[in-house]
Amino acid sequence: MRILVIEDDAGIAANLYDYLEHTGYEVDLASNGLAGLQLALSQPWDAILLDLSLPGMDGLALCRKLREEARRDTPVLMLTAKDTLDDKLSGFTHGADDYLVKPFSLKEVGARLGALIKRYKGQVAQGILCCADVRLDLATLTVMRAGRQLKLPPKCLQLLRILMQSPARVFSRVELETQVWGEALGDSDTLRAHVYTLRRALTAPGETNLIETVHGLGYRFVAGRADAE
Template identity: 40%
Template structure:
């Protein structure tokens, strides 16, 4: 299976050399030349690994990493940097990076590290925050908050809310929701409706505006007027 990566680097000449080698080795690469564009692409697309420089315009690599982890994106992140002191590396890990490689480096080592990271997801994404809905999910402790108020969710309710929040602002279809709860052992057709109804009671009932909406048998998070 092909490995798809996002490479974020403001030095376009250096990036061209790296990208050429990665693609020669069979990797599928998207490229961004600043951290802000990197965040946009990482939220829009599904990557196996994100490789980023640190010193960049708009958002540097650490700020980009923090933003992605805040959004609940658990793609492994490899930082590349000429900053080689131990404190620099620790700062990168504190921001949510999974690996750190100092420049200059051997391109073969970069590929080896990417392949290793691509086999897992990062454990550094602890929060998923949807600011315009005032909704926050603590992924590590399975806690959800709306407008700072904790939502009392069942285990199934948490699973549904997490997958819908990760897909925001897109709709999650019925088949995906059923698979998230029951895997391949799906019960009768009314079971999902019952679970979503209960979740809507927890997410929307205490508040003036509903956020959880049913669309073509699936579900989506959005404000009622959007």
């Protein structure tokens, strides 16, 4: 998933960049409002971290242009040192989705970003992931492909959920091992064996293999026909 950070404080920007990249996001930076707006409009983003006080154009004006003029609904988490109720209400009025006061915890930034992105993608409301012809119900852990129900071991279900939540994104082996097993991973073949099991369960004769090995990098869920080709 792709995050745009618009922040003029070099130290804060660097900390956010390092933390989010380590968490698995693809991150880009802008250090002023004009450059930030241009980047926000030129590429698709899963969320934007937006500082309130920016040179060139402040965060409120940028957010208003993003919403009212460009008609973009990308989730915006506003970052600011101003903590009064009026300041927060002003941020929401101009189109921010959430508001975080400096100094903040990087873990809280990550948690709020994750919640915003889930709501934006409809995962909180519906609790269902749909990619290609696979449907995963997050409440019941029911997996369907092309109308048939699949039975998956718990770890394979976790792998499938992670891959489907960011279709087409390449997950490194280390990322997947850490998210599924933490520090309890047995050996280097454990992930490979579970991916093999997941593929066999997902793929009936004549169907496309949806779990692709990206050699030297990791694995990804093939999101559609263009990816499969």
